Amino acid sequence: MDTPVPAEWAPHRAMWVGWPSHAELWEEDLAPAQAEVEGLVRALAGPGREQVRLMVGKPEALADARARFADVAGVEVVDGRFGDIWLRDTGPIFGAGSNSAAAFRFNGWGGKYALEHDDTVADQIAKASDTPLDRHDFILEGGALDHDGAGAILTTRQCLLNPNRNPDWTEAAAEAALARALAARRVVWLGDGLLNDHTDGHVDNLARFVGPNLVACPVAWGRNDPNADVYDACARDLITAGFEVLRVPSPGLVLDEDERPIPASHMNFLIANGAVIMPTYGDDRAADLAGQALQTAFPDREIVLLPSTAILTGGGSFHCISQQEPA
Template sequence: MTRPPPPEWAPHKAVWIGFPSHPELWERDLEPAQAEVAAFARAVHADGRGEKVLLVAANIEAAETAERLAPFAGVVMEPFGDIWLRDTAAIVTGDGTARDFRFNGWGGKYDLPGDEDIGARLAAQRGIETEACDWILEGGAIDGDGTGLIVTTEQCLLNRNRNPGMSRAEVEERLKRDLGITSVLWLGEGLLNDHTDGHVDNLARFVAPGVLAIPEAFENDPNWRVYQAAAETAERFGHIEVARVPSPGRVLSREEEIIPASYMNFYIGNASVVVPLYGQPNDQAAVAAFGRIFPDREVVGLRADHILTGGGSFHCISQQIPRTR
């Protein structure tokens, strides 16, 4: 029987972090996004107290920039479409083997060469035994507490643009078969304007066994109904404690459109918890809230505005390699 993936707060051997590599995708945000990713990598490495950081660059120019900005990190050069390794890298289970799921560009929205097999290639480089899974699943669509319980959203996992015709029961059976999942908490919708169709790592994250962090709506918050519905669903599920944390409220793009900015896209490393910030009034309150949740780790808040222009943040660009043996 497959053992579920360890929770993110369990010890890591290393972490893959995608490094912005394509000027045609990032345009004027390329260099500032690279700087934000390097700062994130530095916080995770924590002067050697954290974990080994593997920056994944798609070409020689990006690899050279990564080496210059983050000399403490290992740099891996492998072609990919974009940096969202949470969704394209393989998921390592509790027995140390990996599951490599199919990927279709978040329902056909962004079909970029290299994303379909970057997970298998990265796992092979690390000598991780990998099993290919015959259905579409992105890592950011699920979050687990290590006991076999995961949280997800109906908007994503039951979306017809992923696995058309697959029922809820069939999805749960695949999760059980491939990832050792024993119980699924189904939330409804994800954040407004999230091109991932409601990835749960922008909405609700486990922070301890049976403890689920969910944002508390801030004034003028476009997602307040989503947060409230998620909290109510989790409370009805039973055996789950809901920890409310601040939300950043309404965050707008340069074009004055609402974007899915979320403090929930944090990363739990061996020594630190890194929280994305957006220059909002609740930034420091969010850092303080996570400090209370993770008293054994340094909580670091870092700006992620330019990474967000690509559609995600720190959790989206990272995939940990747990220490299982």
């Protein structure tokens, strides 16, 4: 890639979204997750927004997906194969103008979840979008990075330097690889990601570019927020690196069915043409305040708040299941 990856707020020609397709993975959460993804897709495909390319990962799920969106002109249902819906991580990273896309090796987030077809998603998306693919022989997930469009990349040491990805990587080795593959000019290193994040601390749950020198990161919500120290350390690192920081209220403590904290994050918002779509997790006051904070960074975009509690049972949210094609 000769030029840096565009910022997510730059115009898109299309947005890929993964459709929950595997009942054996989602079990009782399948129908609720499909309902939440349907809400996201309909918000994306609104007037003046995105051409959505909805990737369905199993033949048995195709008919239902087509029927659900038969009334939405801006949705193309794509017959594909994947292990699960996390296209941000398994798909390619598109370059400027979507004239090329970068593909990387994928090992199931450090060997935790090795699912059939996930290692072919980048090829499928490149073929369906008619985009030449540049292959790179190292392990990387798209959610581990965030881009400002001018060559700066945010990432976390917890993920990118984890020995379960590229065991020999140092900061210098990672920076050189990102410079070659994605035209990175500066890599901004943060520390740990959210507690119990099975991605080993993806940055798209922690900190996101929302302007040329402006980065959003959470501030703890409630006295028992398990990530309060992580959020504050992130903000300090960003300020030290020279960025303006927008503190956005977190969802606070969100528990799974076994009463364990799960990595719910308002940072997993999706910047679309004309809108910013932010996931919510049941605390309406926290979500409203987070939406108001994001509105200050995106005054010309509608801030859309949509539930993502069922999607989160699979480990991620709106940003994790999507990938944009820059215009």
